[in-house]
Amino acid sequence: MQALGFEHHDHHRCKREALAAAEEHCARHRLNFTPVRRRVLELLLEGHRAMGAYEILDTLREEGLGAQPPVAYRALDFLVTNGFAHKIERLNAFVACMHPGEDHTPAFLICRACDAVAEAHADPARGFLGQAVRETGFVVEQAVVEAVGLCPGCAEART
Amino acid sequence: MQALGFEHHDHHRCKREALAAAEEHCARHRLNFTPVRRRVLELLLEGHRAMGAYEILDTLREEGLGAQPPVAYRALDFLVTNGFAHKIERLNAFVACMHPGEDHTPAFLICRACDAVAEAHADPARGFLGQAVRETGFVVEQAVVEAVGLCPGCAEART
DNA sequence: CTTGATATGTTACAGGATAACGTTTATCAA
DNA sequence: TTGATAAACGTTATCCTGTAACATATCAAG
Numbered sequence: 001m002q003a004l005g006f007e008h009h010d011h012h013r014c015k016r017e018a019l020a021a022a023e024e025h026c027a028r029h030r031l032n033f034t035p036v037r038r039r040v041l042e043l044l045l046e047g048h049r050a051m052g053a054y055e056i057l058d059t060l061r062e063e064g065l066g067a068q069p070p071v072a073y074r075a076l077d078f079l080v081t082n083g084f085a086h087k088i089e090r091l092n093a094f095v096a097c098m099h100p101g102e103d104h105t106p107a108f109l110i111c112r113a114c115d116a117v118a119e120a121h122a123d124p125a126r127g128f129l130g131q132a133v134r135e136t137g138f139v140v141e142q143a144v145v146e147a148v149g150l151c152p153g154c155a156e157a158r159t
Numbered sequence: 160m161q162a163l164g165f166e167h168h169d170h171h172r173c174k175r176e177a178l179a180a181a182e183e184h185c186a187r188h189r190l191n192f193t194p195v196r197r198r199v200l201e202l203l204l205e206g207h208r209a210m211g212a213y214e215i216l217d218t219l220r221e222e223g224l225g226a227q228p229p230v231a232y233r234a235l236d237f238l239v240t241n242g243f244a245h246k247i248e249r250l251n252a253f254v255a256c257m258h259p260g261e262d263h264t265p266a267f268l269i270c271r272a273c274d275a276v277a278e279a280h281a282d283p284a285r286g287f288l289g290q291a292v293r294e295t296g297f298v299v300e301q302a303v304v305e306a307v308g309l310c311p312g313c314a315e316a317r318t
Numbered sequence: 319c320t321t322g323a324t325a326t327g328t329t330a331c332a333g334g335a336t337a338a339c340g341t342t343t344a345t346c347a348a
Numbered sequence: 349t350t351g352a353t354a355a356a357c358g359t360t361a362t363c364c365t366g367t368a369a370c371a372t373a374t375c376a377a378g
């Protein structure tokens with residue numbers, strides 16, 4: 001299992017929708033959704049799992065879209081900056097965003113057995129950092145929440 | 160400002176206490192608190208900030224305690240595994256734990272202006288991952304919570 | 319004393335990321 | 349149309365992070 005959500009779903013449809021959302025967002029904000037950027041997002045959506053920059057670069061290279069690391073990193077930066085993809089710090093890898101457009105603090109559930117990654121919502125409003133933190137006066141601008149464990153499938157398989 | 164907590168505190172005392180706690184824990188669990196491991200923990204406590212493995216290695220090398228990367232990484236692994244230090248994924252760096260002994264899910268507050276790192280508690284019980292996540296059936300074994308923003312001091316300085 | 323487990327030392331390299339510089343392409347005002 | 353400017357791309361070279369693999373040393377238990 002390598003799915004981005006643990007439940008089954010219409011893969012083609014979510015790819016189409018995510019691409020459409022990115023396209024529209026770029027048009028609306030005068031952002032340049034170039035072939036490389038588009039292709040990298042497609043790869044993330046097709047792979048439907050956390051992918052390393054160099055893995056993506058390999059494909060770009062095969063397709064003649066770029067041969068050096070900066071090409072991949074720049075495209076990934078663009079996607080992350082604009083909310084079309086996220087970086088999983090824990091894995092030094094990237095995933096397509098499952099909720100483009102929505103303003104959200106993603107929380108990732110990483111299965112240590114099958115490497116599947118699911119994107120959920122962390123709820124900053126509910127105070128996932130606890131009351132104590134708010135009292136320190138720290139101004140949170142961005143948060144990374146990543147949980148490692150077992151996905152439903154793998155948890156069951158080990159019973 | 161490079162402190163590990165944003166508030167002032169007795170630096171020497173917290174170093175002494177953390178070392179004592181590590182020593183006791185190792186004795187209790189028959190763990191080998193070797194010179195290298197001890198020294199790395201000291202360095203983290205003295206530095207009192209997030210430090211890269213290679214930065215630590217530089218000091219070990221100067222002191223004749225080890226010259227190659229695996230030496231530092233192995234010591235750091237030991238410290239992290241046993242809860243004496245944490246890895247900040249976001250920075251690819253390590254910090255001494257501020258609450259050794261207590262069973263906790265650390266949440267780090269990283270100031271993007273001065274690089275100070277504070278360790279707070281995330282509250283898994285309160286559900287920092289939200290109800291929706293629990294419903295997926297994912298079994299969380301370990302969680303990384305890292306917030307980037309401005310510490311009280313830097314936030315004020317920019318007003 | 320020997321066996322086994324644990325820790326260390328070293329080489330060599332894999333994998334992740336970016337600085338710096340030059341070239342192309344798109345945009346837009348004069 | 350042209351010239352100026354910014355944005356994106358291409359490439360080189362290098363840095364930082366991390367680990368596999370293997371040799372050596374240390375130490376406690378049988």
